[in-house]
Amino acid sequence: MENFMFYAPTKIFFGKGSIKNLPAEILKHSDNVLFVYGGGSIKKTGLYEKITNLFKENGISCKELPGVEPNPKIESVREGVRLCREHKLGGVVAAGGGSTVDCAKVIAAAVSYDGDPWDIILDGSKVKSCLPVFDVITLAATGTEMNGNAVISNMSVNDKKALHDDRVKPVCSVLDPEYTFTVSKFQTASGTADIMSHIFEVYFSRAEGTLVQDGISEALLKICIECGKKAVDNPEDYEARANLLWASSLAINGLTGCGKPEPWSCHSMEHQLSAYYDITHGAGLAVLTPAWMKFLIRRNNISKLVSYGVNVLGIDAALPDVQIAEEAAGRTAEFFCSIGIPATLSELGVGTEHIEDMARKSFEEGMENAYEPMSETDIIEIYKSCM
Numbered sequence: 375m376e377n378f379m380f381y382a383p384t385k386i387f388f389g390k391g392s393i394k395n396l397p398a399e400i401l402k403h404s405d406n407v408l409f410v411y412g413g414g415s416i417k418k419t420g421l422y423e424k425i426t427n428l429f430k431e432n433g434i435s436c437k438e439l440p441g442v443e444p445n446p447k448i449e450s451v452r453e454g455v456r457l458c459r460e461h462k463l464g465g466v467v468a469a470g471g472g473s474t475v476d477c478a479k480v481i482a483a484a485v486s487y488d489g490d491p492w493d494i495i496l497d498g499s500k501v502k503s504c505l506p507v508f509d510v511i512t513l514a515a516t517g518t519e520m521n522g523n524a525v526i527s528n529m530s531v532n533d534k535k536a537l538h539d540d541r542v543k544p545v546c547s548v549l550d551p552e553y554t555f556t557v558s559k560f561q562t563a564s565g566t567a568d569i570m571s572h573i574f575e576v577y578f579s580r581a582e583g584t585l586v587q588d589g590i591s592e593a594l595l596k597i598c599i600e601c602g603k604k605a606v607d608n609p610e611d612y613e614a615r616a617n618l619l620w621a622s623s624l625a626i627n628g629l630t631g632c633g634k635p636e637p638w639s640c641h642s643m644e645h646q647l648s649a650y651y652d653i654t655h656g657a658g659l660a661v662l663t664p665a666w667m668k669f670l671i672r673r674n675n676i677s678k679l680v681s682y683g684v685n686v687l688g689i690d691a692a693l694p695d696v697q698i699a700e701e702a703a704g705r706t707a708e709f710f711c712s713i714g715i716p717a718t719l720s721e722l723g724v725g726t727e728h729i730e731d732m733a734r735k736s737f738e739e740g741m742e743n744a745y746e747p748m749s750e751t752d753i754i755e756i757y758k759s760c761m
């Protein structure tokens with residue numbers, strides 16, 4: 375196991391009614407904040423009213439930034455920065471899915487930077503300081519509620535890139551599984567695929583001796599398979615939603631990746647799909663992941679796939695390794711289909727016209743830590759096999 379530093383400063387309030395803790399946490403930092411939310415789901419569910427009432431009752435004033443898009447766009451960040459500066463706001467509160475929280479994080483990091491916010495996405499060293507970020511997460515998927523990542527799209531240059539900075543880790547996050555009851559079946563399934571991919575991306579690593587990380591990863595993967603299906607079948611299954619939500623935070627708060635080089639092969643391929651076709655992140659990953667597993671089999675790099683097959687999927691360990699690996703890749707694809715995600719990228723609206731550009735950009739994201747090195751040609755092959 376390599377040396378590591380683990381830093382997870384976010385205070386988590388988990389469970390029914392835990393939103394009552396939010397105002398006191400905000401007031402430790404500011405009584406004048408930016409309230410960021412998405413396209414309207416929080417208004418339909420009543421969460422908007424709940425939060426604005428809590429603000430009023432506790433003397434917190436806010437300016438609002440509504441309408442943050444799925445795959446949040448740099449234009450929303452620019453508008454949020456403008457509001458923070460104009461009204462001298464002292465914190466950013468997001469309510470919604472990962473897109474809303476990511477937008478809030480980049481706003482918080484860009485307020486003190488004089489140039490265009492896209493600059494800090496391209497070069498994180500330009501971040502000087504950050505406003506405190508708070509969130510009420512409403513979708514189990516990205517784990518943004520406990521990490522220092524924020525992914526923003528700039529459609530004018532077909533780019534989707536991440537800022538990584540410990541200072542944007544939320545001060546506190548409210549995780550109430552009931553707020554996720556209204557997530558659609560498709561978004562629930564895509565969120566499940568995203569959580570699983572966050573685990574796969576570090577589980578499939580060249581690191582040796584990471585028994586704790588691998589054991590936690592395998593347990594979380596089993597929970598995703600069980601609870602993802604239950605939540606899709608019965609959206610108001612509290613325990614399924616609760617476990618999925620907590621799994622989403624633990625999958626990508628640094629815990630499972632401690633002491634490992636982090637290759638993130640499928641994410642770098644998926645971010646290109648979202649950047650060109652604005653598709654749902656988790657759904658793209660669900661199609662790419664089994665295809666990438668088959669690539670591992672073609673390269674005869676199957677030891678981790680075998681562990682996953684036996685320890686997570688319960689495939690008979692007595693079978694030949696290649697058969698276990700093939701079955702593991704096949705069952706992973708079947709699982710994603712069984713929860714309602716299309717099996718091909720074409721069904722998600724992806725065409726073949728940008729494959730070369732996407733492969734080049736994905737390759738440029740850096741493959742140096744890749745579990746199995748991929749050339750641009752390999753990436754093209756994987757994209758094509760998903761059509």
Ligand code: NZQ
Binds near residue numbers: 443444473517648655
């Ligand atoms: O916009 P609203 O109206 O809120 O609707 C959203 C949106 O349409 C809806 N939704 C969210 N909570 C809901 C709900 N609908 C009903 N009831 C609820 N409780 O779901 C739709 C998708 O929301 P979005 O925030 O886009 O989804 P998600 O949480 O999957 O976030 C995806 C974004 O996060 C990035 C992705 O690339 C993508 O841009 N990621 C962020 C990461 C991070 N910060 O660590 C890591 C991930 O790998 C990922 O890249």
Ligand code: ZN
Binds near residue numbers: 568571572641655
């Ligand atoms: Zn992801």
